[in-house]
Amino acid sequence: MRRREFVSLLGGALAAWPLTAHGQQRDRVRQIGLLSPFSENDPETKARLAAFKERLEQLGWTDGRNIKIEYRFSDGNVERTHAVAAELVALTPDVIVAYANPAVSALKPLTNTIPIVFTQVSDPVGSGFVTDLAHPGGNITGFHSFEPAIGGKWLEVLKEIAPSVRRAAVVHDPRIAANVSFFRAGESASSSLGVTVISAGVTNAADIEREITAFAQEPNGGLVVAPAPMDLRAWSNSSRRRLTWTGFCVEGSPMHFRSSYRANISWWST
Secondary structure, three states, X not given: OOHHHHHHHHHHOOOOOOOOOOHHHXXXXXXXXXXXXXXXXXXXXXXXXXHHHHHHHHOOOOEOOOEEEEEEEOOOOHHHHHHHHHHHHXXXXXXXXXXXXXXXXXXXXXXXXXXXXXXEEOOOOOOOOOOOOOOOOOOEEEEEOOOOOHHHXXXXXXXXXXXXXXXXXXXXXXXXXXXXXXXXXXXXXXXXHOOEEEEEEOOOHXXXXXXXXXXXXXXXXXXXXXXXXXXXXXXXXHHHOOOEEEEOOOEXXXXXXXXXXXXXXXXXXO
C-alpha cells in the first residue's frame, strides 16, 4: 500500500487530527488502542512500542498530553487475545493498532466502524482481513510482512545453506491462516528441491519442544519456522539438536527473515 493511501485511511484518526484545531476538537484527547498478542515484557515488543511512541511524538502526539494509548497484551494466548480485543473495542478508541495476524483476527468480528491499522501481518487477503491490497475496503488496512509464496522461498534458502537437508518440518500455528499458506507453499516447492516436507503444527512452547524432539530423531533434517506469537526462546533447542532452520525467527538462527519494525512504524504512524 502506498503511503498516501495509508495516510488517507488515518484521516479520521492520527494523521488528520490537526494540532491547531479549534474549540472542542483542540481540547479533546484522542484515544489509541494497541493490541499485541505478544508479551509486554518481550524485548521485541518493548522496542516496537518505543519506536511507535517516538514516531508519534515526532508528529506532535504525546501519550498523556493530547493522546491516550490503551495497551493490551495476551502473551501468545489465543483466548486472552480475544478477551483483550473485546476490552479495547468496548473503549471505542479513535483507532486501534493491531500487531500480527491473531490480533486482527480477534478484532475484525468485533467492529466495522473503528479504524484498525495492522502491522507484522502475513497474507491479509488470504486471511480475510482485507478484500484487496490496493483497495482494502472496510475499516482495516496496514502493512503486511510476507506473501504466502515466501514459504517456498524459505525452503529454498534452507536447502542452499544446508545442501544435506532431505527432510524439512514446517513449524507453524495451524490456527493462523497465513501459517497454513506458508506450509502449502513449502509443499509445492519441495519436489523440485528434493526435500520431503512435514507439517509440524504448534500452539505453545511445549508443542515446539515436542515437535523438534520427535523430528530430530532422524538425520538430515531442517526446520522452516512460520511467524507466530509464541515464545521464540524455545527455538534454541534446534541448535543443540543440530537442526538447521530458516524462516521468520530471532537473531542467532542460521538464516532469518524479518521486516523492520522501525521502518514500518515510520510509515504507519504518519
